[in-house]
Amino acid sequence: MRRLVSQNRPASQRFHLFTQRLLHGRTWRKNGMRLGLFSAIVLLQVTWAKMPLHSTELGAPAELGSPAIGSPAVGSPTEVKTCLPNTQFTTVRSSDQMPLAQTSNMGELLNKLSPALAAQFPVPFPQINGMARLARVPVMMYHDILPEKEVFFDVTPSEFTEALELIRVNGLTPISLDQLTQHLGTGMQLPDKPILLTFDDGYEGHYSFVYPLLKQYGYPGLFAIYPGKVGTGSDVGRSSLTWDQIREMAADPLVTIASHSVTHPEDMTQLADDRLRYEVAESKRxxxxxxxxxxxxxxxxSGKNDARVQHWVQMTGYKAALTMNDEVDKFAGESENLLSVDRIGQSKLADVIASAYGGAPLPPFGNSLNFRSAIKLDRRTVNEVPLIMVAGGRPTTIHAKSRYQVPEIIANTPAVAAVDGGFFSLESLDSNVMVGPVLSQSTQEFIPSIRQEVGLLVGRPLILISPDQVSFVPFDPAKHNTLEGVQAEMPKVTDAFVGAAWLVRDGQPQPPEAFGRLFDFDASRDRAFWGINYAGQPVVGVSGDFVDSVSLGEALSRAGLRDAVMLDSGASASLAFEGKSMMSYEPRPVPHVVALLPPDPMLADCAIVSEKQDQ
Structure with missing residues (x-):
C-alpha cells in the first residue's frame, strides 16, 4: 500500500488516490472485479486512519483557507443538540468523526469514501411522480425585504403584506418544502391551491419583517442561507442575519432552512470539482x-446548475434542490427532477395565483381509471408548447351522419367537451367515412376499414373503450377489422377507432423513429390528441399553436399524461368545451369526435387494460 500511495499526503487524499488506482489501474480494469472491490474498499475505509467525514478536507480549496467560514476553531469542538430516533436529546461533538453507519444514503456514503468510487456507482436523480405533473404549484422566490427599495427585485414590508393578503383572499394554502417534496416524489395530492414561499440570501429583513408576518398569518416559509454572509453585513452594504436570529427562526416549525452554498458563487457550473464540493458540502456542515x-x-x-452540480448536491445528502430561470416560469411539477425544482419571481405572484392547483387525488388502486372526477378545463404551457386540455368525466365517441363543427356534434348531447377523433376520408367533403374501423356508442354500429386503406394502418394505435376499461392496442388488420376481432380484445367494447400515432406510450414520450412514415409528423401544425393521465382521467385536447409530434409528446408527458394518442393535425384539429370552440380559427368540419360525458356517481372505478403487444 505504501508503494501505491505516498504517505506525505492528507489521509483523505491518500485514500482517494488509492481507490482511483484500484478502480482504474491495469490490474483491475475488468468490470467484473470492480463490484468485488467495493466491499473491500468499504472495509478499508472503516479502518483508514485520520479521514474526517465532516471537515474542510472534504473538499475545501486551499486558497479559501482553513478552518472554513463559520466553522469552530481547531481544538474547540462545538456541542450540538441532536434529536435521535428515540426522541431523547444527546450531545454530539462536531469535530468527532461520523461512523459510516450514520450516513444517510448510499450516494452520500460513496461520496465520502471517494469521488472516483462514487462515479463508478452513479445514483439516479430523484424523479418527479407523474401525478405531481398534473398539479400546478408555484414556488415563489423573494430576496430582500426592506423599507426602501435599492434594486428592482426588492420588496417593501407593505408590499409583502399585500402579497400575503392576496394569498389569503384568493384561498391559497402556503405549504412547506417538506410537503412539496413529498408531493413531487409520490404524487400525493396537496391542498386545492398550494403555494410555497422562499427567501434567498439571509438578509436581516427576513428576521425583522418576513418572519413576524409569516407567524402572524401562520404561513410556512423557506430561507436559503449562505454562511459566508451571516453576520457580516457585506452584501452591497446591507445588514445580514446573525446566527442567533437564524437559530431562533430555525426552531420555529413554520421555518425551513436550506443551504445556499458557502460564498454564493455566481455560476456553480463553472467551478472546479474541489471548489464545487466545498460550496455544497461545507455549507451543509x-x-x-x-x-x-x-x-x-x-x-x-443564481439558479445555475447542471448534471455535475446536481450530482454533488445529491452525493452530499440533500433530498431536493431549488433553482430559478429568469426567462421561463415553471410550476414545480414541470421541473426536470427533484434536484432542479423551478421557482417563479415574486413579481409574478398575481399572475400565477389563479392557476395554482394541488393536483388530482390518487387513483384508488394500481393502474385504475377514474371516470368519476369532475370535468375541468386546463390551459398551460409546457416546454414552450401551449396546451388546451380537458380532463375528467367518462369517455365516449360520436360518429355523426356527415361532417360538422365539433360544437355542433355535441350540441344536443350530455357531452361537456369533445375533440375531433381519428382519420376520415378526404374523398368526399360531405362523407362520414372514416379511415380504419370505427365503432361508436352513438350508432352502435361497427364499420370496418375499406380494404385499400387498411394496410396503411398496421401498428397504429387502436383505441378501445368500454364502460370500465380503456385499451391502446397496435392495430392488426387480420385481427381488428371485424366486430368479433375487437370484442376478442375487449368483450364489452362500446367504442373503437384508430389514431394517427402514439405521442406518449407507457409514460414515455415517443422518439422520431416511432412515427415511421406518418405524413408531416415532424412539421409544425395544429394537433389534436386524447389519452389518460396519471390520475386515471380521460383527457382530450389540442395544441394552442403549431407544434411537431415529438415536441407535443414531450410536453404531454411532462404535463402528466401516461398514454396519449394523436388524433388529427392541421386545419381540422378542433376542441370544444361547454358548447364553445377553443380554437382561434374555424376548423374544417369533421364526422367523428372523442367526447367527455359528466361523471356517473354510481360508476365504480375502472381498471385500465395494459397495452397489448403482438404475440
Missing part, C-alpha cells in the same frame, strides 16, 4: 453545526 439540525435542501445561487 457549517449550517448543521451552528443550528444543530440536519439540512435536507439546497438552493442554487
Amino acid at each position: 457549517i449550517l448543521e453545526t451552528n443550528l444543530g439540525m440536519t439540512l435536507k435542501y439546497f438552493v442554487y445561487p
Whole structure:
C-alpha cells in the first residue's frame, strides 16, 4: 500500500488516490472485479486512519483557507443538540468523526469514501411522480425585504403584506418544502391551491419583517442561507442575519432552512470539482453545526446548475434542490427532477395565483381509471408548447351522419367537451367515412376499414373503450377489422377507432423513429390528441399553436399524461368545451369526435387494460 500511495499526503487524499488506482489501474480494469472491490474498499475505509467525514478536507480549496467560514476553531469542538430516533436529546461533538453507519444514503456514503468510487456507482436523480405533473404549484422566490427599495427585485414590508393578503383572499394554502417534496416524489395530492414561499440570501429583513408576518398569518416559509454572509453585513452594504436570529427562526416549525452554498458563487457550473464540493458540502456542515439540525435542501445561487452540480448536491445528502430561470416560469411539477425544482419571481405572484392547483387525488388502486372526477378545463404551457386540455368525466365517441363543427356534434348531447377523433376520408367533403374501423356508442354500429386503406394502418394505435376499461392496442388488420376481432380484445367494447400515432406510450414520450412514415409528423401544425393521465382521467385536447409530434409528446408527458394518442393535425384539429370552440380559427368540419360525458356517481372505478403487444 505504501508503494501505491505516498504517505506525505492528507489521509483523505491518500485514500482517494488509492481507490482511483484500484478502480482504474491495469490490474483491475475488468468490470467484473470492480463490484468485488467495493466491499473491500468499504472495509478499508472503516479502518483508514485520520479521514474526517465532516471537515474542510472534504473538499475545501486551499486558497479559501482553513478552518472554513463559520466553522469552530481547531481544538474547540462545538456541542450540538441532536434529536435521535428515540426522541431523547444527546450531545454530539462536531469535530468527532461520523461512523459510516450514520450516513444517510448510499450516494452520500460513496461520496465520502471517494469521488472516483462514487462515479463508478452513479445514483439516479430523484424523479418527479407523474401525478405531481398534473398539479400546478408555484414556488415563489423573494430576496430582500426592506423599507426602501435599492434594486428592482426588492420588496417593501407593505408590499409583502399585500402579497400575503392576496394569498389569503384568493384561498391559497402556503405549504412547506417538506410537503412539496413529498408531493413531487409520490404524487400525493396537496391542498386545492398550494403555494410555497422562499427567501434567498439571509438578509436581516427576513428576521425583522418576513418572519413576524409569516407567524402572524401562520404561513410556512423557506430561507436559503449562505454562511459566508451571516453576520457580516457585506452584501452591497446591507445588514445580514446573525446566527442567533437564524437559530431562533430555525426552531420555529413554520421555518425551513436550506443551504445556499458557502460564498454564493455566481455560476456553480463553472467551478472546479474541489471548489464545487466545498460550496455544497461545507455549507451543509457549517449550517448543521451552528443550528444543530440536519439540512435536507439546497438552493442554487443564481439558479445555475447542471448534471455535475446536481450530482454533488445529491452525493452530499440533500433530498431536493431549488433553482430559478429568469426567462421561463415553471410550476414545480414541470421541473426536470427533484434536484432542479423551478421557482417563479415574486413579481409574478398575481399572475400565477389563479392557476395554482394541488393536483388530482390518487387513483384508488394500481393502474385504475377514474371516470368519476369532475370535468375541468386546463390551459398551460409546457416546454414552450401551449396546451388546451380537458380532463375528467367518462369517455365516449360520436360518429355523426356527415361532417360538422365539433360544437355542433355535441350540441344536443350530455357531452361537456369533445375533440375531433381519428382519420376520415378526404374523398368526399360531405362523407362520414372514416379511415380504419370505427365503432361508436352513438350508432352502435361497427364499420370496418375499406380494404385499400387498411394496410396503411398496421401498428397504429387502436383505441378501445368500454364502460370500465380503456385499451391502446397496435392495430392488426387480420385481427381488428371485424366486430368479433375487437370484442376478442375487449368483450364489452362500446367504442373503437384508430389514431394517427402514439405521442406518449407507457409514460414515455415517443422518439422520431416511432412515427415511421406518418405524413408531416415532424412539421409544425395544429394537433389534436386524447389519452389518460396519471390520475386515471380521460383527457382530450389540442395544441394552442403549431407544434411537431415529438415536441407535443414531450410536453404531454411532462404535463402528466401516461398514454396519449394523436388524433388529427392541421386545419381540422378542433376542441370544444361547454358548447364553445377553443380554437382561434374555424376548423374544417369533421364526422367523428372523442367526447367527455359528466361523471356517473354510481360508476365504480375502472381498471385500465395494459397495452397489448403482438404475440
